[in-house]
Amino acid sequence: MPLTKEHATLPVFEQLPPHSSRDRQIAHIAEAARQIRIQDLKLVHHSGAGHIGGDFSAIDILATLYGAVLNISPETVDDPDRDRFILSKGHVAGAYYTTLAAFGFLPVEELATFLKPLSALNGHPNRNKVKGIEANTGPLGHGLPIAVGLALSAQLDVSRRRTYVLTGDGELQEGSNWEAMMAASQYELDRLTVIVDRNRLQQGATVRQTNDLDPLDAKAAAFGFAVVEVNGHDHGELYDVLSSVPFRPGKPTFVIAHTHKGHPISYMSNNVAWHHRVPSADEYQQALDELRSTPTTTGN
Numbered sequence: 192m193p194l195t196k197e198h199a200t201l202p203v204f205e206q207l208p209p210h211s212s213r214d215r216q217i218a219h220i221a222e223a224a225r226q227i228r229i230q231d232l233k234l235v236h237h238s239g240a241g242h243i244g245g246d247f248s249a250i251d252i253l254a255t256l257y258g259a260v261l262n263i264s265p266e267t268v269d270d271p272d273r274d275r276f277i278l279s280k281g282h283v284a285g286a287y288y289t290t291l292a293a294f295g296f297l298p299v300e301e302l303a304t305f306l307k308p309l310s311a312l313n314g315h316p317n318r319n320k321v322k323g324i325e326a327n328t329g330p331l332g333h334g335l336p337i338a339v340g341l342a343l344s345a346q347l348d349v350s351r352r353r354t355y356v357l358t359g360d361g362e363l364q365e366g367s368n369w370e371a372m373m374a375a376s377q378y379e380l381d382r383l384t385v386i387v388d389r390n391r392l393q394q395g396a397t398v399r400q401t402n403d404l405d406p407l408d409a410k411a412a413a414f415g416f417a418v419v420e421v422n423g424h425d426h427g428e429l430y431d432v433l434s435s436v437p438f439r440p441g442k443p444t445f446v447i448a449h450t451h452k453g454h455p456i457s458y459m460s461n462n463v464a465w466h467h468r469v470p471s472a473d474e475y476q477q478a479l480d481e482l483r484s485t486p487t488t489t490g491n
Contacts, residue, residue, distance in 0.1 A: 203299065244467075258294065332365025390452040
């Protein structure tokens with residue numbers, strides 16, 4: 192069945208006021224993440240394409256950033272002092288579009304056009320077509336260099352705006368990332384935060400089998416970053432870490448978010464087959480039932 196406006200039923204969330212309690216912020220993020228997963232599942236199933244495994248490993252990070260961390264709103268997308276976010280792993284565009292819709296940057300009904308001919312919502316994000324997207328990404332290894340340029344621009348402007356970039360761990364096999372990290376350290380870009388979706392899987396294999404990154408923490412530290420590790424599905428840990436950067440003045444931050452591809456769906460989680468696969472009718476219904484009945488982790 193094709194994706195239609197009837198399948199775009201995502202509630203719209205707003206960032207809570209900064210003085211809201213931590214418990215309220217985390218509950219808000221958790222519910223947003225659950226609803227984003229439900230809608231993203233519909234997008235992939237009804238469109239017949241997408242990267243649902245990587246979408247689901249990244250959604251808790253996206254919901255935390257847009258729900259409570261980023262200094263940006265639908266009304267301030269052109270404000271020069273807004274925070275910047277770059278989705279370097281651009282193939283999880285479905286999760287990105289759904290997150291933008293969940294927080295009011297994109298009309299929810301527009302999600303029904305996902306991957307259709309001439310749609311603005313194509314397989315990789317395009318800043319010329321969707322308001323709120325900062326950079327065109329898709330070819331891996333491009334987003335982090337762009338983010339370094341944005342962070343350097345903020346430094347030259349003597350601006351307090353922050354730059355966050357989400358990469359995949361398999362993506363870090365691209366040498367352009369490490370060149371960019373050397374520049375970030377050289378220029379002491381402590382308003383830059385790199386978040387690694389560390390699900391340890393990539394297309395067709397594990398990251399270790401393809402080109403092992405370990406010890407990733409030590410490597411990032413050797414490149415001059417302040418390194419922090421979190422449970423990438425724990426909204427409390429994500430909220431505490433992402434809202435507290437920079438951790439060391441003069442150093443960019445490198446957040447290793449330990450995640451599971453396909454989380455929290457029982458048959459998808461940690462299964463490399465779900466890098467690029469579409470749920471069957473039975474699989475779709477099972478995933479929908481699991482998401483509706485079991486809340487995602489909210490943290491401590």
